[in-house]
Amino acid sequence: MxxxxxxxxxxxxxxxxxxxxxxxxxxxxxxxxxxxxxxxxxxxxxxxxxxxxxxxxxxxxxxxxxxxxxxxxxxxxxxxxxxxxxxxxxxxxxxxxxxxxxxxxxxxxxxxxxxxxxxxxxxxxxxxxxxxxxxxxxxxxxxxxxxxxxxxxxxxxNIDELVRTLDALFVVDKYRVDTPANWQPGEPVLIEPPHTQHGAEDRMKEGYECTTWYLCKKKL
Incomplete structure (x- = not known):
């Protein structure tokens, strides 16, 4: 069918x-x-x-x-x-x-x-x-x-990778975040980067773990 x-x-x-x-x-x-x-x-x-x-x-x-x-x-x-x-x-x-x-x-x-x-x-x-x-x-x-x-x-x-990918998909769908390379359950996730210059300036003050204004992580 x-x-x-x-x-x-x-x-x-x-x-x-x-x-x-x-x-x-x-x-x-x-x-x-x-x-x-x-x-x-x-x-x-x-x-x-x-x-x-x-x-x-x-x-x-x-x-x-x-x-x-x-x-x-x-x-x-x-x-x-x-x-x-x-x-x-x-x-x-x-x-x-x-x-x-x-x-x-x-x-x-x-x-x-x-x-x-x-x-x-x-x-x-x-x-x-x-x-x-x-x-x-x-x-x-x-x-x-x-x-x-x-x-x-x-x-x-690699069945381990399929299980890991599923866990990442669940988190992405539920929390509207992204997962970094090699992410495992319980590790910090990535938040969406700001879309304005003002937002980029504020991002570094918002309490996230930031490498730079567009690369910031948080714990769920």
Whole structure:
């Protein structure tokens, strides 16, 4: 269930950009049929992998699964995807559990016709005309795209960084502030710089931790 009007905000190739409404879809998964819009009200990480029964993808799924409770306590839903069939997905998650002892608790989309992968620009023809690359899309509770990242085929994702990014997005959305490089929860955040000369002069007197008039931090 995909409509052309749902691509409003992206380009004609189906490329998803930050700030646009995530295109809705309905798909078969290892947990039954799902509709993306059913996740409205929750943060979502939609991510793709090139293929089941492959080394890098297996390590990623193990780590996503081990960290599942951390995502859950943040109200974040995980939704995986590849163009492998449903039976392949089921066999793979069973194999993962058998050989690593880790249960995969989130659904995996069986995107055999590649509709979802193409809708979200997960297939990069320079790499493959069939298999998706490692893509990550973070969606907020309104289904607005907040982050998009693509990884090379041979580079496994850093789950720590995805968790850190989520925590930063939560703070930015709630407090209307920014986070500096390498920010971790509990550290000072950045405040918006002043937009007038008078404001720049006053900023240094306002009690913030300022390096200069446009670079000031505060504790939440």
């Amino acid at each position: 995909i409509s052309g009007e749902q691509l409003t905000g992206g380009d004609q190739c189906g490329r998803i950009t930050i700030g646009m409404m995530a295109p809705d879809f309905e798909a078969i998964t290892t947990h039954g049929k799902v509709k993306l819009s059913d996740y409205k009200g929750s943060w979502v990480i939609l991510f793709s992998h090139p293929a089941d029964f492959t080394p890098v993808c297996t390590t990623e799924f193990v780590e996503f699964s081990r960290r599942f409770d951390e995502f859950e306590k943040r109200g974040v839903k995980l939704l995986g995807l590849s163009v492998d069939g449903l039976n392949s997905h089921i066999a793979w998650v069973r194999d993962i559990e058998e050989h690593t002892g880790v249960h995969v608790p989130f659904p995996i989309i069986a995107d055999l016709d590649t509709k979802v992968a193409r809708l979200y620009g997960m297939i990069h023809p320079q790499i493959s005309h069939i298999m998706p690359i490692r893509s990550v899309f973070i969606l907020d509770p309104k289904m607005i795209v907040k982050m998009v990242i693509f990884y090379p085929t041979g580079v496994g994702r």
